[in-house]
Amino acid sequence: MQSFRSVRSLLVLIQTVVCAALISGTASRVAAQAVTSETVIQKATEQFESSPLKTTSLDKGIWMFSGDGGNVTAIVAEGSTLLIDSGVDSRVSELNTAIFKATWRPVTRLVNTHGHFDHIGGNVYFGSAGVTIIAQENVKKWLSSVQNVPFVGFRDGRYPIQALPTVTYSNSMTLRQEDQKLTLVNYGPAHTDGDTIVYISPANVAVVGDIFSNHFYPIIDLSSGGSIDGMIHSLDQILAQTDEQTKIVPGHGPVATRSDLQNYRDMLAQLRQRIKVLVAAGKTIDEAVAAVPTKDFDAEWGQGYVSPDVFVRMVFTSLSEGTNR
Numbered sequence: 001m002q003s004f005r006s007v008r009s010l011l012v013l014i015q016t017v018v019c020a021a022l023i024s025g026t027a028s029r030v031a032a033q034a035v036t037s038e039t040v041i042q043k044a045t046e047q048f049e050s051s052p053l054k055t056t057s058l059d060k061g062i063w064m065f066s067g068d069g070g071n072v073t074a075i076v077a078e079g080s081t082l083l084i085d086s087g088v089d090s091r092v093s094e095l096n097t098a099i100f101k102a103t104w105r106p107v108t109r110l111v112n113t114h115g116h117f118d119h120i121g122g123n124v125y126f127g128s129a130g131v132t133i134i135a136q137e138n139v140k141k142w143l144s145s146v147q148n149v150p151f152v153g154f155r156d157g158r159y160p161i162q163a164l165p166t167v168t169y170s171n172s173m174t175l176r177q178e179d180q181k182l183t184l185v186n187y188g189p190a191h192t193d194g195d196t197i198v199y200i201s202p203a204n205v206a207v208v209g210d211i212f213s214n215h216f217y218p219i220i221d222l223s224s225g226g227s228i229d230g231m232i233h234s235l236d237q238i239l240a241q242t243d244e245q246t247k248i249v250p251g252h253g254p255v256a257t258r259s260d261l262q263n264y265r266d267m268l269a270q271l272r273q274r275i276k277v278l279v280a281a282g283k284t285i286d287e288a289v290a291a292v293p294t295k296d297f298d299a300e301w302g303q304g305y306v307s308p309d310v311f312v313r314m315v316f317t318s319l320s321e322g323t324n325r
């Protein structure tokens, strides 16, 4: 399977291809995007490899582990731990140690919020140990094939069979972990076409994956069926299902409240509207970037690994190329 290090070597490969395209005079917008976007995966990789692994208690028997890729949530029952996401592969044994230290129970089930490497990197490790992997059905499709995300200069997969979900669902599914009921829901394509939101009750925790990046511009994986309209649609559904007391676990960043999620949704909706105006006015993608429609949001949201210009390119393409699936 692809590791972060192999992602780096793939980046070199992508760079070589892009340079070749530029030299041969066939530089396309896609090539330009790949050049711009390389730093996204580089920044993310550096962050995931160097951040300390932090354990946060969310409720009795529920923890969040952060730092090793996407946030990981653990819910305990009498004799087992259920995980939501599995971080990056290079840090899975460190993650497993931290999980056991907190829960003192073996992991028996693993839910993936979607199929990106920083959320499923531990799947081989846990799948090889006999853990049942559960995901929306499209995750299985993506992990079984090569994934290519040109906006962030990323290629990944195909994953070995042990990493693949063995239990899948289409629209929703319910699991029980002792006293906690877990409702898994897919509201249609958003960040990818295989997103799962997990509502945990009565704890009142919502694990929303990369539909929410706290506190920075998100990746919208158009090549895996994601779209800006789908992101906003899913966020509206999540807002309708949560209250002011809900603890919201984002794909990345600290635990948030419903009002944090509302601010993020409103930011996305405003930027979508501004970029839509640029698309309707016949601007090119470069002209849209040059117009800096994100300007007044950048201080708050532009400090993560998705730079404002990459974000504008993703939204522009989502709105202009009929990728709103």
Ligand SMILES: [Zn+2]
Pocket: 114, 116, 191, 210, 219, 251
């Ligand atoms: Zn993701």
